[in-house]
Amino acid sequence: MKSLKVILAVMLFSVTFSFANVGDANASSNITIYVNNEKQSYSNKAVLKGGSTLVPLRGIFEVLGAEVKWDQTSKTIDATKGTTKIWLKIGSKATKVNGKTVNIDVPAQVVNGSTLVPLRFIGEALGAEVKWNQSSKTINITAPKEVTGEVPSKPNTKKPMKVHFIDVGQGDSTFIQMPNGKTALIDAGTDAAGEKVVAYLKSLGIKTIDYVIATHPDADHIGGMVDVLNAFTISNFIDSGKVHTSKTYENMLLTIQNKNIKYIVPEEEDILSEDAETYLQILNANPNADDNNDASLVVAAGYCTNDVLLMADAGVEVESEMIQEYEEIQAEILKAGHHGSNTSSSLSFLKAVDPEAVILSYGASNSYGHPHKEVMSNIKSVGAKAYSTAQDGTIIATINCGDYSIAKEFKYEVDKTPPTTKPEEKPESLFKNCTELKAVYPSGVPVGHAAYELKHDGDNDGWACESETVTPIPDPEPVLPVTPTPPPVTTPPVKTYKNCSELKVDYPDGVKRGHPAYQSKMDGDGDGHACE
Known part of the structure; x- marks a missing residue:
């Protein structure tokens, strides 16, 4: 990362940057600007005008290596860098680049004594390159590398x-350590992986986690949550709000309630943590x-100019909506x-994200053939x-x-062999039904076990043929399995409130729909937030 020349203390001109939905006219700007990874600051505070970000012109031109001339009589600006010449006139949308007319959306203009251009x-x-x-x-x-005015x-x-x-x-768990000391755990893998996640976090010296995020209630994402909740002090639990009937999900909610952990169902674009250089945000809910x-919570995190996007199990429809x-x-x-x-990672989405890793x-x-x-x-x-x-x-x-590093790269050669019309052969089933499986494994088996098969996991909670939900799929194959009737779910005991x-003694800010303590009778305005 290179430092750029200090911008002149007194700047005569300003620049605009136009984007949709970034602010109201003449409002103060909260947008951060970097040039070659160097954060910019200006003697005149950046403002928003008509959806455009306005910053001092001469400083930007000089950082980009251009010489600027202002003609007071004609109210025109001439900028030159090498063989490139730019001409603009106050109030005119017609500009010139190397003598050719180029029309712009926002004309050069004077605001509070400063000249502004896009x-x-x-x-x-x-x-x-502007992003x-x-x-x-x-x-x-x-x-470009030939920018003038750089210092070591x-x-x-x-x-x-x-x-x-x-x-x-076969699951998900991501842990983020922010430069400001904030931490976030996004998912905790399967039940079998819970102890491994706890051990890994303890090896980092972690005792408190600021944000634990359950992206959605699938067992390969929340199975290890109870272990995590019992092992660390949790400041905030962020849940997708998608209700599920599995024991795994119910046990997670009971642990949150019993430990009195702050429970939040976020809305799209909610910012969980933010400072001058970092952020943690929900992009899909x-x-x-x-x-x-x-229903997956899509989480974005960033530091200066580098961003990380965590898609959980969001599919192509969610990807399309985000684009x-x-x-x-x-x-x-x-x-x-x-x-x-x-079901995810469409080409159009990858092109929009344009990731390097x-x-x-x-x-x-x-058994799913991933990836x-x-x-x-x-x-x-x-x-x-x-x-x-x-x-x-x-x-x-x-x-x-300004930069990042990742230790190892997974080498993968794309198979260019044309697909055959022959249907893919499935591996032979170890057990025809739960009766056979439980003769060997009386308690059933979790996802990841060699004997686990999706057809034996009737409630899709990541545990096949457990005693609570033994519902064998009928034989013989290949007759399509009859969808088993899920057993009645006993709602875990939840502390109730009269008013x-x-x-508010337990939850001063109230609770949102999806929280175990939420009751519609306390949501007078019907906005999904009780007792706010």
């Missing part, structure tokens, strides 16, 4: 952000989704959705590097303010 037009005309990050409200400008870089003494993609087999996977919702959704590091399944969390020799060849082909198509917990174990991304006064 930054994207200037940056790109001078050969710089807008919706999640962190950051403008990143990458200038300063040593980086700031702590890095570390993202640990924990190897939990839909507790009413028909499918558990599409439409966020003007730019780029991230340097992407944890692929659904363990590398072809893709992390795949799955178990070796898993699917289509996904690996898509990753290769966008030029990203792929990393695998199955091959490399726990993967750690170390992110500094808001009682509830």
